[in-house]
Amino acid sequence: MGIFPQQSDISASSTSVSVVLCCGPSFYPVSSSLSELSALERQIFDFLGFQWAPILGNFLHIIVVILGLFGTIQYRPRYIVVYTVWTALWVTWNVFIICFYLEVGGLSKDTDLMTFNISVHRSWWREHGPGCVRRVLPPSAHGMMDDYTYVSVTGCIVDFQYLEVIHSAVQILLSENLATRLGHERLPM
Numbered sequence: 001m002g003i004f005p006q007q008s009d010i011s012a013s014s015t016s017v018s019v020v021l022c023c024g025p026s027f028y029p030v031s032s033s034l035s036e037l038s039a040l041e042r043q044i045f046d047f048l049g050f051q052w053a054p055i056l057g058n059f060l061h062i063i064v065v066i067l068g069l070f071g072t073i074q075y076r077p078r079y080i081v082v083y084t085v086w087t088a089l090w091v092t093w094n095v096f097i098i099c100f101y102l103e104v105g106g107l108s109k110d111t112d113l114m115t116f117n118i119s120v121h122r123s124w125w126r127e128h129g130p131g132c133v134r135r136v137l138p139p140s141a142h143g144m145m146d147d148y149t150y151v152s153v154t155g156c157i158v159d160f161q162y163l164e165v166i167h168s169a170v171q172i173l174l175s176e177n178l179a180t181r182l183g184h185e186r187l188p189m
Contacts, residue, residue: 032069035174036062042167049124051114057093061086061171087175094168094175101161101168109161123160131157 043058064086071079100107100114101123107113115121127134133155 032065035065038170038174045124050119050121052116053114061090090175091172094171097168098165101164123164125160125163127153129156129158129160129163131155
């Protein structure tokens with residue numbers, strides 16, 4: 001008998017049928033691909049904004065999802081356990097990012113926490129969000145001719161902090177959906 005239930009097991013009980021139909025062997029690769037694409041998209045925008053903490057988290061997430069995929073296909077229980085533990089950490093991290101950008105509990109989106117205090121960069125979405133118009137003026141000091149500082153960003157359809165919150169919420173939904181499906185797929189029949 002293999003990892004997945006046989007036809008005789010499916011006809012034995014209705015619960016087995018629902019588990020197999022919703023969580024068949026082809027579900028995890030499709031769902032993990034969505035998670036990978038979403039993490040890769042987020043990784044690109046974090047690189048554009050020099051957000052080093054999220055870059056590191058996204059990189060680890062991509063690696064662990066690949067391990068989870070390998071563990072599921074090859075049925076390596078240790079990899080599945082690593083993926084399950086990582087999912088809890090990943091959800092916690094994304095909840096932290098939501099709280100950070102919504103300034104919950106004394107957190108401030110204007111700190112250098114996401115860049116490990118290495119630079120003064122912020123979210124890429126701050127200046128490049130949908131509909132944003134960025135006005136750039138040269139500094140008034142004569143010694144800094146090559147340096148440009150933006151004065152204001154106006155006309156944004158969605159503020160950058162809400163875009164970051166949406167990204168984190170999507171990551172949570174994909175992680176929870178994937179972990180739930182993975183757990184049901186491995187239930188003993």
